Amino acid sequence: MGEFDVVVIGGGSGGSAVAGRLAQSGKTVCLLEAGGRNTGLRVTTPGLFAVPNPKANYMYETVPQKGLNGRVGYQPRGKGLGGSSAINAMVYIRGNRWDYDNWASLGCEGWAYDDVLPYFRKAEHNTRGQSEYHGGDGPLWVSDQHYANPASHAFVEAATQLQLPRNDDFNGARQEGFGIFQVTQKDGERWSSSRAYIDPLRGSKNLDVRIGVTVQKLEIDDGRIIGVTYSVGKRSRTVKARGGVVLSAGTFNTPQILMLSGIGPGEHLRDHGIEIVADKPAVGSDLQDHIDYVSSWRSEDAQLIGSTFAGTLRMAKALIEHRRKRTGIMTTPYAEAGGFWTVMPDAPAPDIQWHFVPAMLEDHGRTKVKGYGFSLHACVLRPESRGTVRLASRDASDGPRIDPNFLADDRDIATLREGVRLSQRIAGSPALQAFDPRDRHPVDLDDNAQLDEMIRNRADTVYHPVGTCRMGPDESDVVDPQLKLRGLENLWIADASIMPRIVSGNTNAPSIMIGERCAEFVNTVLDR
Structure with a gap:
């Protein structure tokens, strides 16, 4: 078949949702995905996600970051069906009510919290059952952890010892x-x-579903998107879309495909010899990401996950248990516990998120650290710094040029500084001190200059890039509040790139919600 009602580009979090819902509704859908099916052991076993997997991960890098003392950042992105939901830490967080109400205040009509909550609930199958805030029969299963490490429970207790509240549902009535x-x-x-x-x-x-394909460009005729040209090896093919195309290639690859198709900043396209179809400076701009600092402590407590002979043997036995029963410590997402709190005055909602890992984590897990220990991420939830995604070349198989511009705005490092300080206070509470931790990166917390230098030397992403095809009410925005591309017909975007502001939390659940909404928008147009 060479013609469908809808062609969906990208089978990630948003793309899978929109393709599945459209097909369920009776539309004929062609789903194009660059990677594979992602059905193997390394994807389905939660505890194996920390093992680098180039078949399922683009493993992008940034340009050197001035705010990180010239370092190159790491940007893992999912490749294959499921996208980043096939390689992430599986943490189910929607963001804060304030985020979506703020979107609405920026002119994104229909995107306030009360507007999006039904779609979160529609997507969700929470094992706790249906409630005011949760769905009980959706396709996306959300479960409690049954084998969390003792240190993860100790982290929560350590926070309460500082009079910080316990929260058993970050997606319920309150996030704090x-x-x-x-x-x-x-x-x-x-x-x-x-x-x-x-x-x-x-x-x-x-x-x-067509896997292992590289999208070359959108096919455009008289201001309408009519199909997609893609390659498989050296062969090129075009698939036509009667009703339209949904672009769900992610915050980095969605703007890349638009620019390769002549939709983007005019001067940049001319620099690459690409004919301009629509001069849209916002394509690839407004890149936002959660800058994150990982504090790390060494311990001799073998309850923790450790890179030792005994620790490796324990995980091998756990893998066997998991293959037999789907139980045990190989169900770990590693980021087992966490929290949200406000560290800066006048913040409208929590401005720092913590992820606790019962293992020592260095360099995104790419560098093994011998021994036992634990790590505590602190990330800035609503960064003010803005970056860009641009073409590195006209070759669609080349990764884009990614510049998050981390810590360019001094407000971000001021917030992160306070987050790191609270991380240290939590680790100093009795519940975690019982593990006799030794700080691997000691610093004078009262010295702003010393603390800032350590942050710039070690901070990096916590994998939540958004905003490069922002939604908004103006012609300068990339998509309108129904996720339709402004300036051309028959194209919708359904991934985290449409977020006008980054959400205060992990981005997988919101991306799926965006896919759910986009399917409804597309159906409304095609059913007229």
């Missing part, structure tokens, strides 16, 4: 507090967006 995260798992296995939305439709006549 500390607790054990719920995760996107079903019966002890990772439950990615493709397992939720695409796998149940396997064999359906309405859904044609």
